[in-house]
Amino acid sequence: GTPKGRPIRSPPRGPGGGLLMGRPFGVPVYVGPSWFLVAALITWVFGGQLERVLPDLGAARYLVSLFFAVAFYGSVLVHELAHTVVALRFKLPVRRIQLQFFGGVSEIEKEAETPGREFLLAFSGPLLSIVLGGVFYLALQPVERGTVLGVLLAALMISNLVVAAFNLLPGLPLDGGRMLRAVVWKISGRPMTGTVAAAWVGRALAVSVLIGLPLVSQSTTFGAGPDTSVGVDTVTDALLAAIIAAIIWTGAGNSLRMARLREHLPELRARTLTRRAVPVETNTSLAEALRRANDAGARALVVVDGHGAPLSLVRESAIAGVPEHRRPWVHASELAQDLTDGMRVSAELAGEDLLNALRATPATEYLVVEETGEIYGVLSAADVERAFVRAMARPSAST
Structure with a gap:
């Protein structure tokens, strides 16, 4: 995690x-x-x-x-x-x-x-x-x-x-595997079904290479007559087979994980992952800000100016670092990160578009806004990552 x-x-x-x-x-x-x-x-x-x-x-x-x-x-x-x-x-x-x-x-x-x-x-x-x-x-x-x-x-x-x-060769991650995936996808109508089929053929290929390559090489060497380098060649062939097999096996597994990722990505929606936020002015104490948040059932704080325009986001990790007895004497704005354009994300973002927006501007919290510019809430990077891990842990619907 x-x-x-x-x-x-x-x-x-x-x-x-x-x-x-x-x-x-x-x-x-x-x-x-x-x-x-x-x-x-x-x-x-x-x-x-x-x-x-x-x-x-x-x-x-x-x-x-x-x-x-x-x-x-x-x-x-x-x-x-x-x-x-x-x-x-x-x-x-x-x-x-x-x-x-x-x-x-x-x-x-x-x-x-x-x-x-x-x-x-x-x-x-x-x-x-x-x-x-x-x-x-x-x-x-x-x-x-x-x-x-x-x-x-x-x-x-x-x-x-x-x-x-x-x-x-018809197994992922090789080109032939992607061609097999396309054929199964066409027949079944489901890209994930194609990926699963081609990935398992890829794993079978990996096992075949691991066992078959040294055997084929050994038989051709013995067929050529006595050779003092057979021992060295056999070890070299076995090592080469193990490396190729490992690359194919790992690639097939990665193809499955990436396919599952793409299948579950649409589940990551900014609107559903956003925390409700309470606006607080610059001179509001942390204790008072947290009291308002608790009363409103909110889990995030947005520092705003006198006109209600957002200025910064209070970092959750910073709140945890302030002892309770100090909170009445610390302004919430002291624990906030100034908003940049990249830290404002649309409530409509989902899937790959959402992840790309977050990657473009690394931060711990993001201000989520409606298309009208109205504050919708605060999106925590930690919440997105947890949702992502949960989605990836669920079995695929089409397998």
């Missing part, structure tokens, strides 16, 4: 430690710290393979391998940009693209409105990876085999086709 009275904080706009690479289509692209680890790993592993294929390269093979790592992630970026372009075409805001440990992530802030759009949005990435694989295949045709360029083009062709095939 969240400590009482803590403001709802704005989500970080950029990943911690991420390096901003540019803003194609106005969307920031970040490279996460884990990418450098993977780039180094790819450079090392691919460099070892180049030693067998192109023995004359010597130490320069690691430069070629580094170029492949960068070019491969360039292909991943193109894959994510495909999602981004389609999302923007459907007027879905994209917060950022992040390249990280296992590929990339396009953070699209809203759900597609129809299953058809969801399917197209999901399929666009793998489709472009297949197209890139085809482009590298065509580029490879006139190139002599056994050359640096030939090996690079072949590796990029294969890696893009692998990315496409992996992403087309």
Whole structure:
């Protein structure tokens, strides 16, 4: 839970430690710290393979391998940009693209409105990876085999086709899972039903990868004859399978939680969560202000000027910090936070619009006003968070 009275904080706009690479289509692209680890790993592993294929390269093979790592992630970026372009075409805001440990992530802030759009949005990435694989295949045709360029083009062709095939697996959080979600959503008429189905297929996929990948790799290794590195390879394959399985399992769970969040968001309404408030003037003592609030059955205090216009909100946490014997001698206004424009929210706000309004101006209390400008009451961030937790704890209506 969240400590009482803590403001709802704005989500970080950029990943911690991420390096901003540019803003194609106005969307920031970040490279996460884990990418450098993977780039180094790819450079090392691919460099070892180049030693067998192109023995004359010597130490320069690691430069070629580094170029492949960068070019491969360039292909991943193109894959994510495909999602981004389609999302923007459907007027879905994209917060950022992040390249990280296992590929990339396009953070699209809203759900597609129809299953058809969801399917197209999901399929666009793998489709472009297949197209890139085809482009590298065509580029490879006139190139002599056994050359640096030939090996690079072949590796990029294969890696893009692998990315496409992996992403087309029909389980969340993969693109294929989102396509499956869209199909089930279309058939059932319920997006949540699609999410549940695709998430559980994703979890089954995670288990399959965990068990199947080492078995497949082991059988192909044994088929190749005796090899002194089998022990090391087996451990490496098992570790890789565990990492991929964990990413898929976690992603499937997160997809379920996000879907439940979106389903319950409309339940968060400013009007129903707002506390009744009593207006008090600047020189009113805290004791008198609390007496008036108790008499009126109110749970919040708004400091107003002589004309009744709101000036500030008395913080609940500050009241708790004043001993009862001191309250007659402390002005309520001394415990108040001055109102800013962002701390005035409409009583009509609900769901995602309400949360976005609160995140835009972090505070512990907000003044809720009618469309006429009349004071409706005070909204506590702690009340919103408690309501949010309760809503998320309830089972989904459509599962």
